[in-house]
Amino acid sequence: MTVTVADGNVAGADPHAQRVPVTRGYRFEVVKLVSQWRIRLLLLACWVVPGLFVAAVSQQSTLPTDTLFGRWMHATAWAGPLVVLGFAGSWALPLLTSVVAGDVFAAEDRLGTWRHLLVAVRSPRRIFAAKALASLTVILLLVTGLVASSAAGGLLTVGNQPLVGLDGHLLTPSDAAGDVVLAWVCALAPTLALAAIGLLGSVVLGRSPMGLLLPALVAVAMQFAQMLPLPVAVRLALPGYAFIAWNGLFASPAQLGELLIAVAVSLGWVVVATTLAYLLFVRRDFTDATNDGIGRRAITIGLLPLVGLLALAFGAVAVTAPSMGSGISQAKVERSVATAFAHLYRIQTEQFHRPAVTEAQLRVTAACDRSDGQVDAEGPGNDWRCVVTWHLPGTAAAGTAIYQLDVAPAGRFEADGDGPKEVNGYFLVRTPTGDAPNPLWQFDGNVELLPTP
Structure with a gap:
């Protein structure tokens, strides 16, 4: 029997036969996905391995301080999910979307089952909807x-304790839990963008393994781009920036500008890439057994709109929020360092059971430069140096502390204490109740890249 798809019908089949509903096709595709051993293994790993990792690391004497919120894994349960999110955004989520969405159409080409599926379902549109929804369901289960x-x-292992935010302010356990969930929800946007790219690659490239690798390759390219000193408008136009922009949720007030733009850009990629995959799929000629989706015209139609979307997102960000530089200036770094130090100084004050002070009473300021003033004090680099000054009530002399800063192109910085030793010289401080981690020894912060008042 010859299979010919035209206007959603299959030639040679009973024209009065009822088409299979999308819900039934969706259930079939979900069962087909979860019956694969690699999907079952991924589900088991996602539901078990992160918990074991967080529990094991939280009990170690050495913490992943080079990872955002890693230094607080001893103190609160809510640091662990954020450490996992940082790793997942870089590696795990792109690989998961590649395995699930990047193979959902290509598998039919490899197995040669399109003819049977089309005869059974009788509608390419319903097949596409069922496969896309099934991929979405499995990805949501994994996340x-x-x-x-x-x-x-x-x-x-640690307990429901407060979390120290990115600027040093203390979040209650309930606020920390809500922000953690919201950060993961925001990370869904770039995850779905990669999944949509996977669907497009699976449709266009057919049985070629490049369709399976496409989301992971795109994610690696975006990570490499984020490491470069790109203009802020270009950085925000990339679909993966929401994997980084969730950091702004843990500042006070929350830095929502970059996050909202990043999520909107990611959702734009979801819509465009999924629409392209749908249009190419329903127009495919299934009567030719040698046609598995590979073709110059299909690649052109699939690639050019995404390039156009990138250019459109760049233009929109550049117009609405003029940001053609790095977004990292001396004033922003000084303000961020001073704010974080003031919050963390209050935490250290409580550790020593000293009289409570407020940020207004401390009047913390910071003076920062790069390479002892030999380089303009702007842009990313590991040669930033800040002198922090504060005042205690009833004390005439001001306190000072020195920090060496490593500022990343995305705005995150790590401040390493460089004296005096009684303030930030040691990892532990001796308190009336025993040794405790020194919050002023090292701390993370974030510089908002968009123009701020």
Whole structure:
């Protein structure tokens, strides 16, 4: 029997036969996905491994201080899910979307089952909807497992304690839990963008392994781009920036400008890439057994709109929020360092059971430069140096502390204490109740790249 798809019908089949509903096709595609051993293995890993990792690291004497919130894994359960999110955004989520969405159409080409599927379902549109929804369901199960497992591991080993935010302010356990969940929800946007690119690659490239690798390759390219000193407008136009912009949720007030733009850009990629995949799929000639989707015209139609979307996003960001530089200036770094130090100084004051002070009473200021003034004080680099000054009530002399800063192109910085030793010279401080981690020894911060008042 010859299979010919025209206007959603299959030639040679009964024209009065009822088409298979999308819900039935969706259930079939979900069962087909979860019956694969690699998908089952991924589901098991996502629901078990993060919890074991967080529980194990939280009990170690050495913490992943080079990872955002890693230095607080001893103190609160809510640092663990954020450490896992940082790793997942770089590696795990791109690989998961590649395995699930990057192979959902290509598998039919490899197995040669399109003819049977079309005869059974009788509609390419319903097939596409069922496969896309099934991929979305499995990806949501994987992501839910990552956050649920990592949170459970932290709660069982560390407990529901307050979390120190990115600018040093203290979040209550309930606020920390809400922000953690919101950060993972925001990370869904770039995850779905990679999944949509995977769908497009699976449709266009057919049985070629490049369709399976496309989301991972795109993610690696975006990571490399984020390491470069790109203009802020270009950085925000990339679909993966929401994997970084969730950091702004943990500042006070929350830095939502970059996050909202990043999420909107990612959702734009979801819509465009999914629409392209749909249009190419429903126009495919299934009567030719040698046609598996590869073709110059298909690649052109699939690639050019994405390049156009990137240019459009860059133009929109550049117009609405003029940001053609690095976004990292001396004034922003000084303000961020001073704010974080003031919050953390209050935490250290409580550790020593000293009289409570407020940020207004401390009047913290910071003076920062690069390479002892030999380089303009702007842009990323590991040669930033800041002198922090504060005042205690009833004391005439001002206190000073020195920090060496490593500022990343995306705005995150790590401040390493360089004296005096009684303030930030040691990892531990001796308190009336025993040794405790010194919050002023090293701390992370974030410089908002968009123009701020």
